[in-house]
Amino acid sequence: MSDATIEVYETEARQFPPSAEFAGAALANDRSLYDEAEADLEGFWARQARELISWDQDFDQVLDWQLPYAKWFLGGKLNISYNCLDRHVEAGKGDKVAYHWEGEPGDTRTITYSELLDEVSKFANVLKGLGLQSGDRIAIYMPMIPELAIAMLACTRIGVAHSVIFGGFSPDAIIDRCDDAQARLIITADAGYRRGEASALKVNVDAALAAGASTVENVVVVNRCDTDVTMAKGRDHWWHDLMADASTDCPPVSLDSEHLMYLLYTSGTTAKPKGIMHTTGGYLTQVAFTHKYVFDLKPDTDVYWCAADIGWVTGHSYIVYGPLANGCTSVFYEGTPDTPREQDRESDDRASWSKDRLWDIIERYGVTQLYTAPTAIRTFMKWGTSELEGHDLSSLRVLGTVGEPINPEAWMWYHEHIGGSSRPIVDTWWQTETGGHMITPMPGVTATKPGSACSTIPGVTAELVDDAGNVVPEGGGYLTISKPWPSMLRGIWGDPERYQETYWSRFPGRYFAGDGARLDADGYLWLLGRVDDVMNVSGHRISTSEIESGLVDHPSVAEAAVVGATDDTTGQAIVGYVILRGGNEASLELAEEIRQHVANKLGAIARPKAVFIVPDLPKTRSGKIMRRLLRDVAEGRDLGDTTTLADASVVDDIRAGAAEGE
Ligand code: PRX
Numbered sequence: 001m002s003d004a005t006i007e008v009y010e011t012e013a014r015q016f017p018p019s020a021e022f023a024g025a026a027l028a029n030d031r032s033l034y035d036e037a038e039a040d041l042e043g044f045w046a047r048q049a050r051e052l053i054s055w056d057q058d059f060d061q062v063l064d065w066q067l068p069y070a071k072w073f074l075g076g077k078l079n080i081s082y083n084c085l086d087r088h089v090e091a092g093k094g095d096k097v098a099y100h101w102e103g104e105p106g107d108t109r110t111i112t113y114s115e116l117l118d119e120v121s122k123f124a125n126v127l128k129g130l131g132l133q134s135g136d137r138i139a140i141y142m143p144m145i146p147e148l149a150i151a152m153l154a155c156t157r158i159g160v161a162h163s164v165i166f167g168g169f170s171p172d173a174i175i176d177r178c179d180d181a182q183a184r185l186i187i188t189a190d191a192g193y194r195r196g197e198a199s200a201l202k203v204n205v206d207a208a209l210a211a212g213a214s215t216v217e218n219v220v221v222v223n224r225c226d227t228d229v230t231m232a233k234g235r236d237h238w239w240h241d242l243m244a245d246a247s248t249d250c251p252p253v254s255l256d257s258e259h260l261m262y263l264l265y266t267s268g269t270t271a272k273p274k275g276i277m278h279t280t281g282g283y284l285t286q287v288a289f290t291h292k293y294v295f296d297l298k299p300d301t302d303v304y305w306c307a308a309d310i311g312w313v314t315g316h317s318y319i320v321y322g323p324l325a326n327g328c329t330s331v332f333y334e335g336t337p338d339t340p341r342e343q344d345r346e347s348d349d350r351a352s353w354s355k356d357r358l359w360d361i362i363e364r365y366g367v368t369q370l371y372t373a374p375t376a377i378r379t380f381m382k383w384g385t386s387e388l389e390g391h392d393l394s395s396l397r398v399l400g401t402v403g404e405p406i407n408p409e410a411w412m413w414y415h416e417h418i419g420g421s422s423r424p425i426v427d428t429w430w431q432t433e434t435g436g437h438m439i440t441p442m443p444g445v446t447a448t449k450p451g452s453a454c455s456t457i458p459g460v461t462a463e464l465v466d467d468a469g470n471v472v473p474e475g476g477g478y479l480t481i482s483k484p485w486p487s488m489l490r491g492i493w494g495d496p497e498r499y500q501e502t503y504w505s506r507f508p509g510r511y512f513a514g515d516g517a518r519l520d521a522d523g524y525l526w527l528l529g530r531v532d533d534v535m536n537v538s539g540h541r542i543s544t545s546e547i548e549s550g551l552v553d554h555p556s557v558a559e560a561a562v563v564g565a566t567d568d569t570t571g572q573a574i575v576g577y578v579i580l581r582g583g584n585e586a587s588l589e590l591a592e593e594i595r596q597h598v599a600n601k602l603g604a605i606a607r608p609k610a611v612f613i614v615p616d617l618p619k620t621r622s623g624k625i626m627r628r629l630l631r632d633v634a635e636g637r638d639l640g641d642t643t644t645l646a647d648a649s650v651v652d653d654i655r656a657g658a659a660e661g662e
Helices: 004-012 032-039 041-052 080-093 113-129 146-158 171-181 202-211 239-244 280-294 313-325 357-365 374-383 408-418 496-504 544-552 588-602 627-634 649-661
Strands: 061-066 069-074 097-102 108-112 137-141 161-164 185-189 191-194 197-200 218-222 236-238 260-266 274-279 303-306 329-333 369-372 398-402 425-428 462-465 475-481 511-519 525-530 534-537 540-543 557-567 571-580 610-613
Touching: 032 041, 041 061, 041 069, 041 280, 069 280, 080 113, 080 146, 080 280, 080 313, 097 113, 097 146, 108 113, 113 146, 113 239, 137 146, 137 171, 146 161, 146 185, 146 260, 146 313, 161 171, 171 202, 171 260, 171 274, 185 202, 197 202, 202 218, 218 239, 236 239, 260 280, 260 313, 274 280, 280 313, 280 425, 303 313, 303 357, 313 329, 329 357, 374 408, 374 557, 398 408, 408 425, 408 544, 462 511, 475 525, 496 511, 525 544, 534 557, 540 544, 544 557, 544 571, 544 588, 557 627, 571 588, 571 627, 588 610
Parallel strands: 097 329, 137 161, 137 185, 161 260, 185 218, 218 236, 303 329, 303 369, 369 398, 398 425, 571 610
Antiparallel strands: 061 069, 097 108, 191 197, 260 274, 462 475, 475 511, 511 525, 534 540, 557 571
8 A cells, every 4th residue: 555645634634523512422422332342242242132133032152253154143033024123113113204215206105114014014925925935035126115125124024035136237137146046036116217217127127037047936026117017927926916915914933143134246356246145133233233323323313314225235234224123214215316306397408407306305304314425425526515505404413424435525525515514424334245334433432534434343353464464553454354243244155165265365364355444643544445446556556546535636626536557667557537526627738737736645656647537437327436447448448348337428438538638
């Protein structure tokens, strides 16, 4: 890791107090959870498991650790849907709102805990009626509608493992995932609303089933958009038909703590996605714990909103399982942040639409916690503060960010413009594999530094190591987790060798997260991104995210992506792509100025070989920048598969611009 960058942040950055006063934090200035976990790790997690979760049968062993396989809360039995629903209804909270759901066109549904319990019980009976039983796997390929959460919870009620496939994926992805998991059923919808239009889903399932996924016996289809679909007789069933006669009586099945709860596929270094396995007791304990303390939850009054998609782990843990286990009220939104409700659109001309949907939702529901991603925050920066005008965001108490390193500039913008310069920001580092938060500040406890994820949560131990595996007490290194944690992945479905190889071989005895990080003199962690995104320029390691921070530090730059392009002389050369903030004109002079700005800020080694000003960046539908494509453009290669791009024309624009700039 390069040493120069973070020091710049450190010396420049103010340190923000823990904001206990504003957040009214449960943990105000209280480090007792950290102390307790440090003194007795297993005792600490056992207490959380018993306090936050209801067990049908108490566990008799907290942890069984046979590296790299962990089992948590052995002997314990529980049911996830019981924990998320029944127990709140039994406690008299049946009328409490579980979800304020809002569709992209502006239609809404308010779902209480008792209504959700009824729907989940009915759908669990539907699943049983289709022959599914504990231990089976099914796939879910749905838009962000309540039936998605209902389907997941219904699985957990009867011990069926779900594999949610992000709605933006192609038929091939459905085939790969269904084949790998031997899924017996797919739950889908005709379509979902996205960017003002009905985006078809069922046709992709049809295409997948025509070409493969031969283990799938049945398809259940929600009618979301009333679009035309073909229903295969005997195989395809309408959700509403099956639910019409279903009984609300479906007792939750008591499951072993280590019962397989879900698979979630994530990409690795090879083309074949990995089916990350999560199990029941440990997963629920850690997501409930982190959801409660990291968001400083006041379950009786909060209206919490995680603006992610349930197709990713963030939505699993922090839209469905954490918030429901804690009995809180959440907002659940179907669409994109820049699509106004139909009733708020003055014309069909997209360009004229306002981009204030998020702020409108926060204001209308009185949202208290907002959890989103740096890429979204930088997009809001690009749209400008005029979209915020007239919106009262004072209900917000805690702001969260996840998914990639947040640059200090975006952190400060979030803090100032959304957080009124007073709300704590929790920058949460974790992964599909970790199941729940691992590194994050705690409101009321941790003084934050803009751009730093700060430190591990109580009960998690992270260490940086160098190439040789030696612990790095200060400076840059590879991020490893040195002790098992309750919501850790239990393996890769069907591939124990790959599990061992990917996560536990690089540094024996340690979980290697694949990320680089830096520990500053105060013991704060600064995530530098995936080490596969680290460039090597003339023998110096430089993280793409470091350079990106340098680029977005220039006042004209709204967003940036950096790739290491092969270079005969220096090994790799840094190539930057930047989007300008509104009001700036693209020119070669400005590109040169931005290039120089990075050199001034980070040192000459960090000066990009080229900076291209582009109108947009190629992103996956989940918002991640596709650096591979940018690298292909930088190296003048033909582009490979671009089907996962949200907007394929973006690359052509960039290529045209790059050619012009040469
Ligand atoms: O590189 C880290 C980055 O996202 C990776 C995990 O991606 P995924 O499994 O898709 O899960 C994303 C949502 C949890 C990590 O290896 N990452 C995630 N959160 C942060 C982050 N990088 C820096 N800061 C974060 N807060």
